[in-house]
Structures are given as C-alpha cells and as structure tokens.
Ligand SMILES: [Zn+2]
C-alpha cells in the first residue's frame with residue numbers, strides 16, 4: 076500500500092554517479108527502486124523536478140525539539156515540520172528537555188513522538204550526565220541498548236567541564252559504540268557572558284565571551300580523546316582558533332569530528348549592535364575572520380558537518396533587554412538557504428560537498444542507517460528536491476515551528492526546498508508541508524510494512 | 528533629536544548645540560523664579576530600574592524647571608523588575624501618554640531596545656544602561672570642562688586640543704564610554720589609565736591613548752583628570768588584589784594631587800569612594816569640579832529634555 080513516486084527530470088547530487096543532466100527517480104516501497112531516464116509507472120505520483128536538484132535527505136546532528144517540558148517553544152511534531160520544510164529527513168533531538176533525556180523512558184518517548192509525527196526520523200540524543208548536572212554519568216548503556224538505540228550523548232547547553240568526568244564519559248560512551256558531543260564552553264571564562272569578546276562587546280558594554288573559552292575546552296578534549304582512544308564530536312565550532320585546534324588534532328590522527336552551524340557561517344558579531352536579542356546565541360556570533368576560517372575549515376575537511384542547533388524560544392524571552400534574553404536561534408527552515416548563500420554561491424563548496432556535510436557525514440556520526448549510499452537504487456528513499464535558482468525575502472511566514480526567533484528574517488536568501496521525501500513518503504510537495512494527518516497516516520503504514 | 532541613547536551617534540554640531548542650550552538653561556537657574564514654561568502639558572516619566580537618587584533627582588529637577596509633569600517610577604525591587612517585562616512597562620507608559628521616558632536600567636542596551644521598539648513612541652532618554660552609556664553624564668562633564676576653559680564665552684566652542692585623562696574601571700563604566708565618544712567628537716584628546724584587567728577588550732581600537740601607569744600619565748600634564756568610581760566588589764572577582772594596591776597605583780591621592788599644576792581640573796562623576804580612587808584632599812580642592820558637575824547636570828538635562836521634546840519642532844517653525 077505504499078506510495079509510488081516518480082521524480083521527473085531532476086539533477087542528481089551526491090549520487091557518486093557523476094555525470095550531469097537530468098534523471099528520473101522511481102520510489103516504491105520506501106526505497107529508491109530505479110534511476111533512469113523516461114521512467115514510467117502507471118500507479119506513480121509524478122513530481123515534476125525540472126530545474127531542481129536532488130540531495131540525499133538532510134540529517135541534522137543538533138536540534139532542540141524542546142519536548143518534553145518546553146512545548147511552548149517547540150514540540151516534536153512542530154520541530155519535525157520545521158525540519159521537513161527545511162529539507163531534513165532526520166534530526167537528532169538534544170537532551171536538554173524537562174525531564175532531561177537521561178533515561179530510557181525519555182529517549183524512547185521522544186523517538187515514538189517522532190515516529191508518529193512521521194515527518195522525519197527523530198534520533199534522541201542522550202544526556203552524558205544525570206540531569207545535565209555534570210556530576211554523575213547518566214545510564215548511557217541503557218539508552219544505547221534501548222529501542223531508541225542512542226549513539227550520540229551530549230550535555231549540550233552545558234559543557235562537560237570536569238576533566239575527569241569527561242575522560243570517563245569518552246571511555247564509557249565508546250564502550251557502546253557511541254560518541255560524546257561536547258558543547259565546548261569553559262564555564263568560569265563565560266560567567267555572565269553575553270556576546271563575543273572583542274571590539275563590539277567593548278563598545279556595547281556587554282560581557283564578553285572570549286574565544287579561548289571554547290578553544291581551551293576543545294584542546295583539552297582532543298587530548299583526552301587521544302589519550303583514551305575514544306571518539307569525540309565537537310558541537311558548533313565558532314572560532315578560527317577552534318578550527319586550528321581541530322585541524323591539528325586531525326593531523327595527529329585523533330578521532331575527532333566537528334560541526335558548524337549555518338548562522339556561524341554567515342552572521343557576525345556586528346549584528347549585536349542594535350541589541351536585538353534574535354542575534355543572541357550560544358556560542359555567540361563571532362568576527363568576520365572567524366566566519367572565513369569556518370568556511371575554510373569546511374572546505375578542507377577540518378569541519379565535518381553542518382548542524383543547525385535549532386533552538387526555539389517563545390517571543391517573551393527575546394522581546395527584552397539583551398542580558399535578560401535567552402540564547403538561541405531557530406534554524407531548520409533556513410539552513411539550506413543559508414548554506415547555499417554562505418558556501419555554494421560563494422563557491423566554497425559544491426552541491427556534492429553539501430550532500431556530504433548535511434547528509435552522509437552527520438548520518439555516519441549519528442549512526443542513522445541508510446544514508447551511506449546517497450541517492451542510489453536500493454537505498455532508502457530519503458531525499459530533498461531543491462530549486463537553487465529561487466530567491467526569497469525570508470519571512471516569519473517561512474517558519475513552520477512554534478517559535479519565530481530567526482536571525483534571518485528580512486534577509487534575501489537563495490534556494491528553496493520544493494519537495495522532501497522521507498521513508499518513501501512526501502512530507503513537502505510544491506514547497507509546502509504535506510498535511511500532518513496524511514504524513515502521520517503514511518508513516519504508520521510504512522512502519523507496519525517495516526514490521527511485516 | 529529623536530532619542531538620546533548614546534553619545535556615539537551624536538555629531539559635533541549636535542553636541543555643541545546641546546551644550547549651548549544648556550548654557551541658556553543655566554542662566555535660568557540664576558533667576559529669581561528658575562522655571563520656564565517650555566514643557567507645560569508634557570508628561571515625563573523617570574523609569575529607574577536601578578537605585579540612583581542623584582541622577583533621578585537631577586532629572587526630576589530638570590523636568591520641573593521646564594514645567595513638565597513628572598512621574599517617577601522606581602522599578603527596582605517592585606513587581607516591575609521581578610515579573611513585569613520592559614515591554615509591559617513600556618506599553619503601560621505609552622498608554623499613560625508619556626511624552627518622554629528617562630530610563631535607567633542594569634542591562635546594557637535597554638534604552639536602545641525601548642527606542643527601537645514599537646511598544647512606545649515616546650522620546651527615550653538613556654540615564655545609564657548597564658555598562659554601555661550614560662550620555663547626559665558625559666554631556667555634563669563636557670559642559671563643565673568647557674565652562675572652566677572658556678567661562679562666559681563658552682557658547683559655540685568644542686573642546687579642541689583639551690587633554691583629558693580618565694582613570695579607573697573603564698571596562699565596567701558607562702560614564703567612560705559616553706565620555707570617550709563625546710569628548711573625542713568635541714576634539715579632545717583622551718587617555719585611559721587602568722590596569723589591563725579593567726580595560727575593555729579591543730580598547731586599542733578606540734580613538735584614545737591607553738596607559739597603565741598613572742604617574743606617567745599625570746606627568747604628561749593633562750588639562751583634566753577624571754577619576755571613576757571603583758567598586759570594591761571587583762576585588763573579589765580578581766580584577767585587582769586589594770583596595771590598598773588599587774589606591775596606591777591608580778588612586779588620586781594627596782601626593783599625586785600636589786604634583787598637578789593648579790589649573791588642572793579634577794573630575795568625578797560620583798558617588799565617590801573617598802580614600803580609594805580619590806582622596807578627600809583631592810575631592811575638596813579648588814581644582815575639583817565635583818559640585819559644579821552636580822549643578823551643571825540639571826542644566827544639561829534641561830537642555831536634553833527641551834531639545835528632545837520641542838527642539839525639532841522649534842527648528843521647523
Ligand atoms: Zn550547545
């Protein structure tokens with residue numbers, strides 16, 4: 076009973092097949108059944124993809140879905156819709172919910188909410204320490220062996236700053252084949268910090284957030300990872316110095332991966348000058364030199380993935396004085412457009428690289444199955460059709476989550492996701508979300524098929 | 528002027544205009560009935576989220592001398608600072624028909640947020656926001672310096688060539704920031720003196736000279752020495768080790784005072800920590816402008832309110 080879809084005349088990206096020109100894709104039973112030209116299937120729905128490019132479904136390694144506990148900011152359903160409209164087919168839900176995702180019941184609950192919403196695969200991230208308290212390890216083994224099969228563990232929002240605890244966490248998580256994703260922020264160096272420490276913070280009288288607070292933790296952690304022989308993932312790298320440290324670590328053979336957010340690839344600290352708290356984020360926006368270094372780090376492979384750090388907040392914690400405002404920006408809906416503006420249109424990366432940093436690499440780090448082959452016959456049907464020639468003035472109306480704290484509102488951005496297909500079912504068609512009931516119903520059927 | 532939020536955005540002509548109007552206002556203060564009808568019927572709200580009796584009273588007196596209706600709203604410790612947001616308060620004041628809001632807030636940028644928001648369209652006058660700016664303090668400092676330099680012929684003058692040395696906790700001082708931008712705009716040469724811990728990041732990018740050694744800086748013979756209030760709490764955050772060490776290195780004590788030429792101006796925005804950043808001898812000496820600064824504060828604030836509320840209309844008419 077699954078959907079059959081023909082994507083007509085799309086340009087493939089990340090297929091490894093090389094070659095230009097357009098291809099048809101036949102999707103059936105949740106997998107890519109066939110690639111070819113002038114495919115036909117009487118029962119198939121046809122998506123006219125002339126002028127569009129096909130990317131493998133995007134995978135976000137760093138999303139805050141806020142449920143349970145902060146449903147006024149986002150729910151698993153609303154965040155999944157924001158993800159789908161942004162071209163994502165899988166997201167990793169960070170653990171800083173209430174209750175914290177530090178037990179089997181919370182991670183399984185979050186996964187089930189994602190499954191029933193059906194827009195994307197929701198992969199829960201487990202907390203490293205109980206309650207993100209930074210004192211005792213959470214039940215990492217239990218979460219790893221749960222139905223949710225957690226593989227990424229993070230206290231994100233807080234840094235695992237205790238060196239001994241970090242050492243243990245790296246070793247213990249490695250025991251279960253997972254990875255610790257560190258939010259690198261030395262707590263004492265950032266007490267009360269509000270924005271990047273430098274020229275702008277000095278003028279604005281806002282407490283500075285020194286780059287060294289990030290770099291010192293990354294330097295310590297790569298050395299710990301080397302010493303204990305465990306894998307480390309560094310969340311949202313934001314400074315030129317951090318890129319240097321990670322580059323050095325990789326050259327030394329240390330098993331470290333790093334992510335960067337779309338906003339750190341495009342925006343700079345000057346945006347704080349009007350004290351508009353929509354530009355307040357952790358880690359803070361940095362200098363243009365940092366932006367350049369982050370782009371170069373992606374280009375030379377020092378930085379492995381782009382992850383959104385989608386962090387929804389209700390309006391009242393942004394509509395206030397800067398110091399009173401919450402940290403964070405929503406980013407799922409705008410991510411691909413921002414990445415196109417920062418990297419593709421500037422010729423830093425090609426679309427095949429985008430497929431790597433936004434799909435296959437984050438999937439590999441997060442152990443999300445089925446993304447290693449890209450768009451190929453037999454691979455799960457997870458894909459995103461993008462119109463790279465589109466241009467739009469990004470508006471609040473382009474957001475689909477519960478929250479509107481986007482720093483990109485009012486910017487003219489390139490590219491637009493026209494269709495997203497997850498597990499063989501469309502979640503976005505003609506640039507708009509497929510209705511929640513239809514997506515949920517299709518997801519239930521697919522799940523039945525999976526079990527059957 | 529649309530709002531008065533910072534001195535960074537004030538041009539030289541605007542600054543001189545404010546100072547000249549302040550001269551007129553200061554003449555009013557000398558009259559038998561020191562009051563003008565200029566702002567009759569206007570409602571001015573003093574919105575203070577931080578304690579500051581001195582600044583609050585200075586603005587109150589200024590507004591009353593211009594015949595405005597003044598509402599003082601001490602938000603500190605009340606429900607306002609706890610639950611009610613800046614937005615709610617602003618909307619309430621807008622509904623009350625406030626024409627101008629004088630705001631003092633512990634968060635940097637609070638005045639700017641109010642000025643940019645759609646919550647209220649009253650004129651916003653920044654009476655100190657966090658560690659960002661305190662523009663009327665800088666204006667009254669500039670006014671005081673200009674008067675000492677030019678006496679009754681101050682109108683129209685800038686502070687060209689005047690050498691001002693500002694000493695103390697620059698990093699946490701809104702007074703220092705406002706003075707740096709305003710005094711340099713008016714043509715003064717500014718030197719900042721502090722231990723490196725109390726200098727803002729990238730201070731080298733500011734249009735000032737920076738020095739660590741106070742004796743060295745004083746030996747250069749500045750026209751003005753401005754001492755900033757040092758908060759003893761900074762000691763516990765390791766910005767400096769002890770009060771004694773701070774005072775020894777960066778305090779204006781009697782010995783340093785004696786070495787200064789008699790025509791040097793000694794300024795302090797108050798409140799002073801006598802014996803810490805400034806000795807009593809220095810504070811009370813004829814070279815000190817501390818009490819003039821208080822008196823001039825009223826004139827400068829009258830000028831700011833006047834220009835904000837009717838200055839532009841008057842120019843058009
Ligand atoms: Zn984080």
Ligand SMILES: [Zn+2]
Nearest residue numbers: 169231232384
């Ligand atoms: Zn995060």
